[in-house]
Amino acid sequence: EAQVTQNPRYLITVTGKKLTVTCSQNMNHEYMSWYRQDPGLGLRQIYYSMNVEVTDKGDVPEGYKVSRKEKRNFPLILESPSPNQTSLYFCASSLFSGNQPQHFGDGTRLSIL
Amino acid sequence: ILNVEQSPQSLHVQEGDSTNFTCSFPSSNFYALHWYRWETAKSPEALFVMTLNGDEKKKGRISATLNTKEGYSYLYIKGSQPEDSATYLCAHSGAGSYQLTFGKGTKLSVIP
Numbered sequence: 516e517a518q519v520t521q522n523p524r525y526l527i528t529v530t531g532k533k534l535t536v537t538c539s540q541n542m543n544h545e546y547m548s549w550y551r552q553d554p555g556l557g558l559r560q561i562y563y564s565m566n567v568e569v570t571d572k573g574d575v576p577e578g579y580k581v582s583r584k585e586k587r588n589f590p591l592i593l594e595s596p597s598p599n600q601t602s603l604y605f606c607a608s609s610l611f612s613g614n615q616p617q618h619f620g621d622g623t624r625l626s627i628l
Numbered sequence: 629i630l631n632v633e634q635s636p637q638s639l640h641v642q643e644g645d646s647t648n649f650t651c652s653f654p655s656s657n658f659y660a661l662h663w664y665r666w667e668t669a670k671s672p673e674a675l676f677v678m679t680l681n682g683d684e685k686k687k688g689r690i691s692a693t694l695n696t697k698e699g700y701s702y703l704y705i706k707g708s709q710p711e712d713s714a715t716y717l718c719a720h721s722g723a724g725s726y727q728l729t730f731g732k733g734t735k736l737s738v739i740p
Contacts, residue, residue: 548728555732557717557730557731557732557733558672558717559730563726563728565726573727574729605672612721612728613659613660613721613728614659614677614679614721615677616674616677617662617664617672617674617728618674619671619672619673620671621670621671
C-alpha cells in the first residue's frame with residue numbers, strides 16, 4: 516500500500532531534549548516536505564527536499580534540521596526543542612515538486628513542556 | 629512569503645445545498661494550484677492540481693476552476709452531504725520555486 520509513515524504519532528517531551536520525527540515513503544517520490552499546523556495559522560512549510568542530498572528552507576525553518584540521505588526517508592530533527600514548537604506536524608511527499616499532489620502522513624502531535 | 633487567501637473562513641450549509649468557496653493567490657509567477665480536503669483527525673487528501681488558466685477539474689460532486697490571470701480558484705460542491713464536512717485547503721506553487729504555500733482553509737459544515 517502506497518503510504519507516508521511518520522513516527523511517533525504522539526510525543527510529550529521537555530525543553531532542550533533533542534528529538535527526531537521520522538518520515539518514510541514507499542512511492543519512490545522525489546519531493547518530500549515537512550509542515551506544521553497551528554490553530555489560526557494553517558499549514559506552514561518547514562523544510563523541503565527535491566531529491567537525495569538536496570534540501571531547502573520553507574517558511575518557518577528556525578529551530579529545525581532535516582536530512583535526506585536516502586530517497587525514502589526525510590527525518591525532522593529538533594536539536595533543542597522549545598515550547599513554541601508544540602504543534603501538529605505533517606510529512607508529505609510527491610512525485611515531483613509543484614504540479615504533483617502531495618501525499619500526507621498521519622501527523623505527529625508534539626508537546627514540548 | 630507568498631500570500632494565499634481563502635474565503636470564507638467557515639460556512640454552514642444545509643444538506644442538499646450547493647456551495648462554493650474561493651482561493652486567491654499571486655497571479656504573477658504561477659506554476660500550480662492545489663486543492664486538498666482535510667477531515668478532522670485525518671490527514672489532508674489531494675482533490676485537484678491545476679496548472680493551466682481556464683482549467684476545470686471534477687471529481688464526483690466536487691469541481692474546481694482556475695483563473696491564473698486574476699489569481700483565483702473556485703471550489704464548488706454540488707448537493708452537499710454531511711460527509712462533505714471538512715476543511716478545504718488550497719496551496720500555490722510558483723514558477724521556479726519548490727515551495728508550496730497553503731491558505732488557512734475553509735471549514736465546511738453540512739447540516740443534515
